[in-house]
Amino acid sequence: MSHTPTTRTMTPGKPGAMSRAATLDVAAALFAWGCAAIVTAAFAWLLIDVAWRGVGGLSWSFLVDEPSDAGRAGGVGPVVLSTLLILAVCMAVSVPLGLGAAALLAEFTRGDTRFARLVRRSLDVLAGVPSIVFGLFGNAFFCLALGMGYSILSGGLTLACMVLPILIRVTEQGMRDVPDAQRHAAAALGLSRTTTLLRVTLPAAMPALAVGLVLGVGRALAETAALIFTSGYVTRTPASLLDSGRSLSVHIYDLAMNVPGGETHASAAALLLIAVLLAINLLTNWITRRTHPGWH
8 A cells, every 4th residue: 555645835934024023022122221221320320420529528527427507517417317217217107007008908808899999099199199298297297286396206207108108019019929829828737817927928028028118218218398397407416206307318408409508518418328228228138138049
């Protein structure tokens, strides 16, 4: 019996379509790299410009001495202390509240309920509210209604209100990204919902929490308008949280806008603020990499 070989008809390709697809891929890659290069160049230009203007004013005495001559001379010691105290109050209030609210939205209202939609919509609106509005609210509520006056406590609580929407939404998304298989495995082992949250979900979502903290710290340290109305302008060393204190951002604004001849000290203070932000960012990344080796 003879076997007749069969021949397959090959469909010719479409080089034109393939060429267009390759061109689109190259164009998309160039666009993405171009955007990244523009952002990097803008940051480098800002950093070089501030460093060029302010590096000459940095010294140990600048870091520890009190301002004098309306900030044209002296240092920023009390200002740095006030900034750290305001940031400590902000984080001490916003982190527990942010974790609790994120856990509620991600773990205990996982369905798309009306309550969850209302909370998320409210957080999204709050995240876009101008800082001056938060400043007026903090002045009316914390300074006047609660009788705290212009104080570090008022400024820190106002910043906590500003940071909470970012921290909650980022942490909630991180918790939602944890695979359900891990929750099911914990339930199969007999772990309660709270234990699963504390032992499984939160550790797995720690990188997202770190991102939220960095974003929150960055906004808190860079804030000016809200603190003018709440923590005040005073440059002396605060004795307690109920004393008024000037933050670094307010100090930079005052020197640059209201004090003739204060540009050098303003640039030095701005360089110090950028250095603090970079240090916090690097420290957070290092801690996260140590606890989560696979995180990038």
